[in-house]
Each structure stands twice: as C-alpha cells, then as structure tokens.
Amino acid sequence: MGNKIPIGISACLMGENVRFDGGHRRFSFAMDELAPYVRFEPICPEMAIGLPTPRPALRLVKDDQGRIAMRTGKNQDDTDLTQAMQSFSERQVQRLAHLCGYIVCAKSPSCGMERVRVYDRAGARKNGIGLYTRELMRQLPWLPVEEDGRLHDPQLRENFVARVYTLFEFNQLLQQPLTRAGLIAFHSRYKLLLLAHSQPQYRQIGPFVAAMGRFESLESFALEYRSRLMRLLSNNATRPNHTNVLMHAQGYFHRYLTQQQRLELTSLIDSYRQGMQPLLAPITLLKHYMAEYPDAWLAQQRYFEPYPQALRLRYGH
Structure with a gap:
C-alpha cells in the first residue's frame, strides 16, 4: 500500500x-x-x-411542507441556492x-x-x-x-483512519482482475480487525463470503462485500472486542511460551481489559512473540498494523 x-x-x-x-x-x-x-x-x-x-452566511430553511432549502437568509424572499x-x-x-x-x-x-442548524417558524433545530x-x-x-x-474524539479518529486504509486496499483489489482467491485472501487478512469492530456482523459476513459462488459475477459480489465490510467497520472497536481478539491471538503461542510468559501475557491482556493499559501494550508483546514464533496466518493480519504506527492512534486506547 x-x-x-x-x-x-x-x-x-x-x-x-x-x-x-x-x-x-x-x-x-x-x-x-x-x-x-x-x-x-x-x-x-x-x-x-x-x-x-x-x-x-447561508442557512438551511425548512418550509411548511417540510422541504429543506439553502438560502442566504431564513426569509422566503432571500436568494434560494438549493437547486x-x-x-x-x-x-x-x-x-x-x-x-x-x-x-x-x-x-x-x-x-x-x-x-x-435548520431554521423554521419555530426557530432553529440542530438536526x-x-x-x-x-x-x-x-x-x-x-x-x-x-x-x-x-x-x-480519539475513538472516532481511529475508526475513520482504519476504514480509510481498509477501503484503500480493497479499492486496489478492485482495480486488478478479480479472482475468488484474491477476495478470500483479502477477507482472511481482515478477520481479526473485523472481529474487533463487531462480533455479530463478523459472524454474518463469514457465511456471506463462503456463498460467493451464488453471485452472478465476482464484480457484483465484490461491490456487495464492500458495502458490508465498510458497514461493519463503521462500528467502533470496543475494549471487550479487542480483549477477545487478543486472547484469540494469544492461543497461537500457547505451546511455545513458558508458564511465566503465558502468565505475563494473560496479565497484560487483562490489564488492558480493565483499562489500566493501552491497547498498544499487549499488541506490542504479541508482535514480539510473532517475530520469535512465526505464524503465517497471524503475520498477515491487518489488525496488528491497520495503518502507520506513526499516527499514534492506539496509544490512548
């Protein structure tokens, strides 16, 4: 990218x-x-x-029929710029x-x-x-x-940037000849990130991807997938969901870590769950173990770096 x-x-x-x-x-x-x-x-x-x-200064003005107009003022004789x-x-x-x-x-x-602000006879409403x-x-x-x-708002900022980077990668995929393998690989890379944003929608989008063959074309599937993908990511990632993802990733290292290392990682994830550590803390330790004990599936997960770390969007989570 x-x-x-x-x-x-x-x-x-x-x-x-x-x-x-x-x-x-x-x-x-x-x-x-x-x-x-x-x-x-x-x-x-x-x-x-x-x-x-x-x-x-322009105003949005609602008339008695509920129509919204853009005017240079709120009176009917002011310039109407709606059209x-x-x-x-x-x-x-x-x-x-x-x-x-x-x-x-x-x-x-x-x-x-x-x-x-929308103005009507009753005054102004912020709606x-x-x-x-x-x-x-x-x-x-x-x-x-x-x-x-x-x-x-830090959470809304992080959510927006994560969606921007996800859509950028997906749009690049759309510019190439679409293949079933390419679409499945994209979805696989984003599984943990999607899980962090919405567990119910994550459980729905998996079967949708599995039913790709029912669509008339890969192009029609890809456009519907894009809509579902971005709708899922519009949910803010939550602390409980992040905790679930971190514990899921922890399971990949169970057989490699000593008892003390497992306790340390579990404690760090729990401290994050309780709000005593930022998200970056357990992710950093997991990335350390990913380098020491490589796993191909974990290594491809966008969850661990959905955007440049220099943006510092996870520091306060």
Whole structure:
C-alpha cells in the first residue's frame, strides 16, 4: 500500500480562505499528521457554485411542507441556492468513487455531516445535514465520511483512519482482475480487525463470503462485500472486542511460551481489559512473540498494523 490515499476534504480545512467570513478553518490533524500519507482533494461547494468570499452566511430553511432549502437568509424572499447546490453536488459526487474517505467541515449548511442548524417558524433545530454531504453519503454510502469536530474524539479518529486504509486496499483489489482467491485472501487478512469492530456482523459476513459462488459475477459480489465490510467497520472497536481478539491471538503461542510468559501475557491482556493499559501494550508483546514464533496466518493480519504506527492512534486506547 505504497501509493498515497485519495481523500476528499472541505477546502477550508486545508487552510484555504474560502469561508463566508473570508477566513479558513485549518484542521491540524489532517494537515500535520495525516497529510504525509494521503492525497487530499479539496473542494468548497459554496465557492464552486459561484459564491464569493466573503459572502452572506447561508442557512438551511425548512418550509411548511417540510422541504429543506439553502438560502442566504431564513426569509422566503432571500436568494434560494438549493437547486444550484444540488445540481453541483450530484455532478461532483459522480466523480468521487475513487476516494477512500472524506473529511467535511462541521456545522456547514453545505458540508456538515450532522447537527446542522435548520431554521423554521419555530426557530432553529440542530438536526440537519449539509446539502453537499447529504448527496455524498447518498451516492457513496460505503465511503468513510467524518467531520473535523468529531475527529477530535480519539475513538472516532481511529475508526475513520482504519476504514480509510481498509477501503484503500480493497479499492486496489478492485482495480486488478478479480479472482475468488484474491477476495478470500483479502477477507482472511481482515478477520481479526473485523472481529474487533463487531462480533455479530463478523459472524454474518463469514457465511456471506463462503456463498460467493451464488453471485452472478465476482464484480457484483465484490461491490456487495464492500458495502458490508465498510458497514461493519463503521462500528467502533470496543475494549471487550479487542480483549477477545487478543486472547484469540494469544492461543497461537500457547505451546511455545513458558508458564511465566503465558502468565505475563494473560496479565497484560487483562490489564488492558480493565483499562489500566493501552491497547498498544499487549499488541506490542504479541508482535514480539510473532517475530520469535512465526505464524503465517497471524503475520498477515491487518489488525496488528491497520495503518502507520506513526499516527499514534492506539496509544490512548
């Protein structure tokens, strides 16, 4: 996975002065930590439909029939930009199927992913979605999409990056001639990571892969698998699930380790389970034993390095 990963991003988060007030909202995690590994594709939908900067702040307004409009104000005689934004969004998103993730600007009437203010006769409610992002998620439901504000949460940040890297590898697989063996090998590499994110969905996706032959083509199977894969990974990995995965991996070394080594590893996993150790601690010890006692199946598992360790996403888990 040596190539840089294509990720869409709201242009203001890259530090471009495109906001309504003429400023930007540079997102340090994206630009200082993630940038070395990805290729950002920035867009400001509001500038793209011809609005200047600075400009009047836009609003989402709900009429009496429940329809959402994008306006330069909340009154009916203000400029209605709904059709312009919708038409642009539909055209733009059609070109974005190659992306592996998208970071959008929180609270924006065009880019916000959730809790965007929607105005009606009763006032404002934080229950809207930006028009551009709504179209993005409609056309590309498998695409990892997150807001800059939500990515300050360590668990959501780790989840987003794990999904981005998984989709990047799967998209590379789609660019090659598909084979049954290649698809099964991909799924095998991700088994432990999937188990960490959702045990119920993990138990469902296995039989789905085993029934690959029932699909009309490998291409149709691969597209449905992508949807199920990304839906599974959208669940945050939990401490109990991680503990289950760690104990599963521990079993591979039972016959090689001394009693003292087994007790040490068990104690470390239990300390993680109780929240007294970060996830990185038992994983580091397991990786040490993987080097000393190689196992082909464990060695291929993306769980142990789903993204570059330099991103430091598991340090606080």
